Amino acid sequence: MDQSPQTIPHASVVAAMDAALAAARLGVRGANPLVGAAIIAPDGTAITGHHAGAGTAHAEPTAIRAARSAGIDLTASTLCVTLEPCSHHGRTPPCTDLILETGIPEVVLASADPNPAAAGGAQRLREAGVRVTTGVREAQARALNARWLTAVGERRPFVTVKIAQSLDGRIAAADGTSQWITSAASRARVHTLRARADAVIVGTGTALADDPRLTARPAAEAAETSEAEITQPVPVVVGMRGLDPASHLAQDPRTIHLRTRDPRSALEDLKTRGLDHVLVEGGAQLAGALVRADLVDELELHIAPLLLGDGLTGLADLGITTLADGIRWVSDPVEPLSDSAPNPDTLLRLSPTPAPTKGS
Incomplete structure (x- = not known):
């Protein structure tokens, strides 16, 4: 001092x-x-x-x-x-x-x-x-600010991964249906997250299956705020497959398509374009690759009070075979995603547990 x-x-x-x-x-x-x-x-x-x-x-x-x-x-x-x-x-x-x-x-x-x-x-x-x-x-x-400091040191954007899932960790039912697992309050939260981020990222699988726009749209109760007044995030697609030429993302001139399977190189590329905070919305392969590479700084789980049994998981295989190798996270206070709904979704905001310091 x-x-x-x-x-x-x-x-x-x-x-x-x-x-x-x-x-x-x-x-x-x-x-x-x-x-x-x-x-x-x-x-x-x-x-x-x-x-x-x-x-x-x-x-x-x-x-x-x-x-x-x-x-x-x-x-x-x-x-x-x-x-x-x-x-x-x-x-x-x-x-x-x-x-x-x-x-x-x-x-x-x-x-x-x-x-x-x-x-x-x-x-x-x-x-x-x-x-x-x-x-x-x-x-x-x-x-x-441990994770923000990590992102600055690695010269990459701060990475938030958002997953909407059931209580048993499913993002879609066994037949592929997924709209809507979570509530309108959760979906409104997603648009708030998009408006805060510099870019919204999906993998090519999500882009081809869902044809998303990846725009931030105002909530119905804020109708006086037009979509044009919101600072829109840059749409980003990561993966080797091409986009459907008729899709929303292919038609958007702002869309960045990074043809790579290396999540770190993709993030470094986005940082050079001046994008400092990215929101990852899917799919399971991309989110899993980011977690495996320790590139996720914040994880938002929107959990619906719903059980689906068999279905699709939000994260691909993380390569973990024993409990000791599990990736632990620290949670902010748990909160409901609606104060008025009788059975609200639950919001979990988590950060990776800091690595132990040497000698500890």
């Missing part, structure tokens, strides 16, 4: 950083890391903010706006942030500019930003006379 002087007790800083980490968990995983911020007022109280996803205000301006609304004197406050403030122009202005404009005298950081395009904020603040302390709750901040 830097040996910079602090204006408030260290215990208060740690408590505020814990509050910032809790706020960060309210965000959306994807192209951007989960980031939270907490402003410690002169009386020791903390006000938090978080980044809600790509294109929205970052955690720092969200917390600053809340502090201003509460009448807090920012020139006598400390800002705690779980990730180094950005110093570049992206979808939003640099957070370092706003911090300097407010006159906040001290900033405490959990971890540095590994993204070269966004790094450098701490140094800029120091050069402007702001006291900067780093490393407070660093391990917790890095654990929070």
Whole structure:
């Protein structure tokens, strides 16, 4: 940790950083890391903010706006942030500019930003006379964004795999029927996921069997929002077979068809095209290949209260023959996919269990 002087007790800083980490968990995983911020007022109280996803205000301006609304004197406050403030122009202005404009005298950081395009904020603040302390709750901040950090390090998009299935893990009945295993609430959730992603990926088998559009469409209750107003993800097909020339995807000029069986090379290709978050919707072979290669950063299971017995599974063979080799996942809190339905689907959001550190 830097040996910079602090204006408030260290215990208060740690408590505020814990509050910032809790706020960060309210965000959306994807192209951007989960980031939270907490402003410690002169009386020791903390006000938090978080980044809600790509294109929205970052955690720092969200917390600053809340502090201003509460009448807090920012020139006598400390800002705690779980990730180094950005110093570049992206979808939003640099957070370092706003911090300097407010006159906040001290900033405490959990971890540095590994993204070269966004790094450098701490140094800029120091050069402007702001006291900067780093490393407070660093391990917790890095654990929070472990898979995002992995994707950045591997120079590939963050990968979300979505599977809609029955209680016994079937995505279709024995005769192939699958519409609809899950509910309207689940399908609305899928369109929300698509709108957040830069690209939606399917394998050639799914493309040929279902003729999907892979567009994000507004929910019926949001009829005032037209499809044209939604930022549409890029449709991507992975696989060696050709598309039906009359299909929706073949007719869409934006469709990218990657003729490869190597999931890593496909992801690296998409990263070079500026696609930072991809949503994989099928099929079983593609999803299984991604899991086998440890390329899935987030798994969304939409589970219907339904048993199908024989049927199609959502993941192809993972090559696992013994229990000890099973791939374990960590789940966010379980939640229903509808508050009003008598028998709602269940949503599970999971991340791979982090690999043990050396010596553990």
